[in-house]
Amino acid sequence: MPGKLKVKIVAGRHLPVMDRASDLTDAFVEVKFGNTTFKTDVYHKSLNPQWNSEWFKFEVDDEDLQDEPLQITVLDHDTYSANDAIGKVYIDIDPLLYSEAATVISGWFPIYDTIHGIRGEINVVVKVDLFNDLNRFRQSSCGVKFFCTTSIPKCYRAVIIHGFVEELVVNEDPEYQWIDRIRTPRASNEARQRLISLMSGELQRKIGLKVLEMRGNAVVGYLQCFDLEGESGLVVRAIGTACTLDKLSSTAAFLPACNSPSKEMKESPLVHPPSHGCRSTHNSPIHTATGSRLTQNFSVSVPTLIYTGMGSGSAGKEGGPFKALLRQQTQSALEQREFPFFTLTAFPPGFLVHVGGVVSARSVKLLDRIHNPDEPETRDAWWAEIRQEIKSHAKALGCHAVVGYSESTSICEEVCILSASGTAAVLNPRFLQDGTVEGCLEQRLEENLPAGCGFCHIPYDELNMPFPAHLTYCYSCRKQKVPDVLFTTIDLPADATVIGKGCLIQARLCRLKKKAQAEANATAISNLLPFMEYEVHTQLMNKLKLKGMNALFGLRIQITVGENMLMGLASATGVYLTALPTPGGIQIAGKTPNDGSYEQHISHMQKKINDTIAKNKELYEINPPEIPEEIIGSPIPEPRQRSRLLRSQSESSDEVIELDLSHGKKDAFVLEIDDTDAMEDVHSLLTDVPPPSGFYSCNTEIMPGINNWTSEIQMFTSVRVSRLSNINLTNQTLNKNFNDLCENLLKSLYFKLRSMIPCCLCHVNFTVSLPEDELIQVTVTAVAITFDKHQAVQTTKTQVEKSSQRASIDNEELLQFPLELCTDTLASHPFSSAKATSIDYSSFADRCNSWIELIKLKAQTIRRGSIKTTMPVEKASPLTEGHFRQRSAPACANSTVGVVKMTPLSFIPGAKITKYLGIINMFFIRETTSLREEGGVSGFLHAFIAEVFAMVRAHVAALGGNAVVSYIMKQCVFMENPNKNQAQCLINVSGDAVIFVRESELEIISTQQPIASCQPACSGGEIAT
């Protein structure tokens, strides 16, 4: 009996009136876990019952503890008829199963009913006593930590990053069981909610087992999704990255742990030797039989960056031989894995060496042909195929690993499109070997790898390029080749140097298709897909050029299938990477050059495009330095450094004009206008309106070029469903409609959040679905963060501050610290050189120099293993002082309900996460048969989403947390039937519950007493004592 679950029902409040006669309720509670049920006494005639029950104790296997949710049902006692259910609370007790997370779940939970929504609240206390069980063959995986965050969580250190884990479970969908015809909608919804909860638990347990098998202790970047396949079943699948994480404790921070270089090496994340690689349990042979005969597979890789690789042009350079060695090592380590995939999008410094480009694969399947729908084999095989394809694409790009990896599906009736995408990459070999031997090699490599441009260098062979591309010498280091454009699915690496700010770039596309059945339908879709991929890609490229930028991060292409159309929506964040060449302009060429008026029209368009590019450059502050052609190719470190200083200070319009001229000289991107379609495309290019002034948007974690965030954040979800007018649907009108829908949605967001200006919408996540023939549903979740405008002007200064601040924030994170300092000191060199070259900034540089001294000092002290100097540095920072001032104003202490922040980002600006309490993964169904009375579809969904937020917050608060990070709404399936006055919606959300402490409070706490408000285990308080 490896575990004892203890539950206490304390009280209820705001219960609904269940007895019309007395206007009161006789409530009691059923507590169910597995097959055991306890009941409280009936608390008569009250809407605020005080049960104060005894401790209900469940003695259970830890396998059940992981799979089963705790189910609490509140009922109204009725002497003469059946007891009426008021509502339910499902509590996932997983966070209680590992020692570093929550120790108790205690708080007010909304009582939820799938028909009526939230009906009052119930106060519950839950505890778990775990007995150690060392059974080798156990089925449970208690103790494995799960994180949605797609980077190494703050306050942890990656010892080893093992690699990809995946799992998939299938069950019959209760909605499609025969019994559904005779049971109530409520019973059916609850069966579904419970089933998905159970399946999620099982999935998590199985993934945990795989992690244990790999000797890991955590899953990072855990992404769980469910596919409603209809008749053929309900699939819950998950992917993640197995890691061995170490909690950064304050004691460790004080130990002179990183004294010796070899020790330091050990602190770095290692890609673990592949002795226990990840193996899928359902590694069955691919079913070629009956059902999945029609596998219209194809895939399109979108490699946008070409690589010199070793031995070619760069062979003579110092890095060459080491690189070759590096490659061999990486190769051998990674190739033995089935899938060298990583769901992470941000990495420990030094982990990512080169980025090859985006790789993606799609495949169309027919669900009604699954041979044995209740078993996961077929789906496992499908995904294995796709992953294999991704792997080979990555190989074609000279890469051995795929980072920023994700998988998705789109289902319409019996057709299902499976998609996977990621970024082909080369990982650092020193993470593959044990440190000591490699010491000197590592050192030299470190010197050779220039900070902030290495990842741009091509990983493939220049002479053997997988596709045609323009290569130039890196604009930063001048030693290696870089492509002209770079597309990736990851976040912008922390050490990457960019010019100006980034922006959200979207490609939107619709294609009509004929309604068809089965094979014919699947074939039609398969035939359309490559064209869509191509067009999405072209659109992205055009828009990127139009913005005057040269790289895309966080690229996510979603293809959605409907009855009579396909939709493609790609979102990414465009930036200007200093390492890549200045993008050429867009040149329009007509096919019929004879016509004079046509020529005129073309030139008019050309002018408009050029104007737009110039305007965008100004808007996003993209003013890279002019580099004389002849210098290109020869290694000159100086210009880059000067440029980094210049860019923030000099924004004269002259320079912008000069840059414009440079477009002409470069190879321009030629757009041929040969028919009206192409004309439309050019028009649509120009219709994208930039956000109003004071607004920026991106779909990555943070906006490149902005780093002075204030603590004001607002997470939101916005949903729009549009009905297409039935008449004369053409691809063009469809495209225009879809484009307008997205643009208007963005405009609405900007308007709604105007009080937060200057502000940036971060992690903007669009999802498109086609719930019915003429309906398009677009769901957006993002977070708006206000930033400090005044500090934004002095970009360079803030950068130094940021680095110093970051250094102090992360001061216990031994792993990242030394490495980060290296880059920081490197980055700050420009100031010292600036002092010599430009007198204008001397006073400024002086100030910076003192900063640099501090940083250097700190770097040295850190290397010696002491961190004492950090706090004074932070205190001296004007930025922190600013924060301090602002924060004193909104004192929310008198609120009865604790504020819980929610954000799709992995961090909270101006705050430090001191503890991860566990994963939040919740699934809700809401249904109504009185749609009009609830305010129509908008009223219904608005209320439901607000309720979902409330339930997430309540669970986090009960775990003792005050925020959810890496929050994501994975699914929002909405169905309506206005004629019947009915609607139904399914929502699946997840995130990491955390405790955060404001940086200012952290200081106060630390100066007063070690640990005040934060949990005993948190390290935050002890730093400065």
Added chain:
Amino acid sequence: MTNELDIFVGNTTLIDEDVYRLWLDGYSVSDAVGLRVRSGILEQTGATAGVLQSDTMDHYRTFHMLERLLHTPPKLLHQLVFQIPPSRQALLIERYYAFDEAFVREVLGKKLSKGTKKDLDNISAKTGVTLKSCRRQFDNFKRVFKVVEEMRGSLAGNIQQHFLLSDRLARDYAAVVFFANNRFETGKKKLQYLTFGDLAFCAELMIQNWTPGAVADSQLDDMDVDLDKEFLQDLKELKVLVADKDLLDLHKSLVCTALRGKLSVFAEMEANFKNLSRGLVNIASKLTHTKDVRDLFVDLVEKFIEPCRSDRWPLNDVRLFLNQYSASVHSLDGFRHQTLWDRYMVTLRSCLLRMYHD
């Protein structure tokens, strides 16, 4: 292409103060959009009418959902569905319970019943306040009334505790409740010149001095809503001041002696003294009848304010007179109800002075 569904949900509930005001004022979504367009918001933000429409709809929906909670403000504080900062919660409540001067003057002293509710469209037409807004204000009055009607303790305190209103607004509501409970007539034409402020001032004084709660030792019946029955009964004793001719003459001579040369309207005062005194004392002695309680303000205006006003008494003279008039009673040897007189006159004097304007 039309948007069938269009929503925005923030983790922190977005509240737009301007839209909230429009909603409270009872404008329909399209009217509100029109008003917002006219405010020049489109030019300021570069938004389109469609965006404004969607934004307004969204806010209206939010307010509609919040309205249920606003009916019992403590629930707004404890609910979990809408995460709203405390300062915003306070603003929502305060604005929701705020009322229009024009509206309250129409309803003040009326029974808060279905009958009155049916009259709301007339009131709306008369005051220019939208019917929706009238309903909200009326329902607020009624809701507050129902909750505190039977409660012990300070009326304003109870209101503040149960509706989380500001001190000022809670006291205004106390006046509304007090008027509604005692059904004081305030609608007569000759009372139209009185503002809600005047009447609320009087109500507050009456609550302080004339209710059972005003007397320290009457713990048993600490009610602020009703007038103190015993006190009203006792007021009959004051009648002797005008019924006893000697006493009346003596009172008059005391007042006249003290005020000679100090009043610009001395002659008029001297001539009118007995009428005025009779008026004030008779009002007191009749307060046992509910009908006369209701007419209290009418009587005060008719019996005292109008005569003075027609003789063009300056406010200062009225003050001097009332002070002397109340004080002189203490020198009347034969009169034994000094405390009673003071309890009556202190309040009445302040009320009359407040009500004495054009």
